[in-house]
Amino acid sequence: MEDLTLPKLLRKNVENYGEKRIAERVKKFGIWQSYTWKECYERVKYLCLGLVSLGLRRGDNVSILGENKPEWIWAELAVQAAGGVAVGIFTDCTATEVKYFLEHSDSKFIVVDDQEQVDKLLQIKEELPLLKKVIYWDPKGMWGYDYQLLKSLEQVMQLGVAYENANPQFFDLSIDKGRGRDIAIICYTSGTTGNPKGAMLRHKALISNALVWAEIDEWNNMDQYVSFVPPAWITEQALGITGHLLSGIQVNFPEDTETVQENIREIGPHVIFLGPRLWENIVRTIQAKIFDTTVIWRSLYRLFLPIGKRRAKSRFAKKRAGYLWNFLYLIADWVIFRPLKDQVGLLRIRCGYTAGSAVSPEIFYYFHAIGVNIKQLYGGSEAGLVTLHRNEEIKSETSGQVMSNVEVQISDEGEIMVKGPNIFSGYYKDPESFSEKVQNGWYKTGDFGYLNEEKHLVVIDRMDDLRRLKGGQKFSPQYNEVRLRFCPYIRDAFVVGREYEDYVVAIINIDLENVGRWAESKRIPYTTFSGLSQKVEVLELIKNYICKVNETLPEWMQVKRFVNLHKEFDPDESELTRTRKLRRVFVEEKYEDLLNALYSEQEKFSVDETITYRDGKRSRFKTTIRIVGL
């Protein structure tokens, strides 16, 4: 167990499954082409021997730069089988960034995808004396290229065949020499300050991580997984590569980044990892399709959805739904939910993962209502997988419970600290940062959070982005704002806490379209944005939602007073960036008077300001806005 490595796992799979089971599948030329474990192993072998004959030695680093394709896995395993370390690089890196990664990691070889990446390397090749060869797997567009530095994957594998004839035992011996404590991969972390740092992970860290995860979620060799999380990222390393080797999950690679949704439908995966935005996209797709379907289906959907929601609710509360509801759900499932899930390829999902706690509770709730088991997790390159939702313990606002092989401690400042076999074993060529980040085996994540009563971890924000209150408590404006924006009636929220005040206040921008529609349905007349925002009913609507958000937050983080701003935050007035992010410092200065009023006992605030229109005209604007306490 101690000395397991990823190549050893591959060898075991070949012994067990050989040509009987599919390891990887990739859609090419419109057809799913599959590779059995045997085929996968052969490719890894010849690639490894080819690299060795080109001069790869134990302990050397090899970078890999490409989209999700089986070649990525083969290259990584080939490098590790030769005793080397695989360094993942993201495909959207510029030539200068690629140069930094190659230089910093002292890579001797780089395995790349296609012409796009090769061109980047041709730009910087003069500045990389260490680099011996650039190996590409997709020759498209490079028919005219004639460079000493380039070799195709095929050519390298041919070298491997020749090398094997001369040294028939080499590959097996080389795998045998591998130890669990050897470094398997280097994951570069996007440093918010300074250059990216290369976190080194041992084989045993990766394996121990996946072992616990696989046990909890019962991964097995019948599971299908669709891979499109960048493999340079730890998530894909843990799930798509280590999980693949450990549990025999079959990994499927989409044809193209644009065909992912279509390909998910064709595969019908059991396990998948999607970012919050993609989960939201799926909900939107479903809603649009429901809107376009026939009246019968639409009414069935409307009739059955509440049944699903009801069941999800009792599941979250860990209560029994009762026989009647279970029976109704059974009908709903067969009549509407199953066909619905089939349409978007989620019919067989057993574990749908997401991270970053940015999926809104509504979306979470929705998926559980139609029977898609989505779960949150928390982890990172340095920490590995730290927490995960267990199937019977789903809570949309948390990141789940701590993994059995990991210990979590919250420091006095509220920083999450992690200890266990999962964590990384150093930054490449940067021992100082490592000793700064890891003390007595505890890794300081730099994230602020807490463990709630049910031992679920709640991650709030980066430590650096926190603000302090008078009592010394820390809170995260962004965490609050993200949750407020989940409300369809709130377009933007600006949450403020001051070091010399006790509580948190908020300036809210209502969503004109949604609130307007709501007002129409309630027969509330209004004329302008500012008029609508100050309606008693609208204030009540927003107040109720804020109360709901407050319930999920610790006491000191709760919004105590708020206003509905009479206007929308606007990039033209420099309140937002062009990508609609708040310019905090500017907005705080601009609305200083209003914030002072929020922190006083006042119930009304008179606005008197000059507005600049797009054409440059100015006019004076006077109104009164109400301040609401909770």
Add this chain to the structure above:
Amino acid sequence: MNTEAILKASKLRLEFGGITVLFQISMEVEREEILAIIGPNGAGKTSLLNCINGFYRPQQGDIFFKGINITELSPHKIAKLGVSRTFQNIELYSGLSTLDNLMAARHIHMRRGFLSACLFFGPSQNEEINNRKLVEELIDFLEITSVRHKIVDTLPYGVKKRVELGRALAAEPSMLILDEPTAGMNVEEKEDMARFILDIFELKRIPIVIVEHDMDIVMDICDRIVVLDFGVKIAEGSPTEIKDNPKVITAYLGADEGELD
């Protein structure tokens, strides 16, 4: 290798009623070149292409393709000889998918008869598989994988242009004619198209004749340029020669020679 020109047109004259569209046009297309035909609106560029692929019959003159006189041949026979083209205004089967549009272009290479196709198994199936393989390679080449099964009518303009290029290539032509391949595109789409044209040339080594208004693209990718004005060939030569040719400048700007430079 045969170094003789693949296409030779001599003294073409085309008239519609009293209007002379092409007058005494002679031109050649070499075996390995990208040739641009340029000229102001109404110069006769598209008419010249239509003569080459058989839509129009010139009243005078001859066109030889690979040594065969094709002046009197019908368009489908010319296509079978290896001339493929795209159109200024996209001409696809708008109700069919991308894949079917490309497969349809393969018909000139299909040998199996109706009965055999009805039975399908055996030789017909093999033929279908081989054709599909070739078409799929093109789909991959032109990066239209995500629209493979989409009805072409629903596709954006730039993608349709690419599908049309794919259909022209699916016929495995020995000469490719592109009528305004980048018309109506934004800068990025134009760059993509230019790259595809160069890639095709590099990969297939077939002559490509393009009619194009974007001078930057013409100057960048073409080996030789033929300039038409009111149905008359006014210049021919390399991009640098054409750029400085006073006749061309006059035709485009309508200015006196002396006023320029």
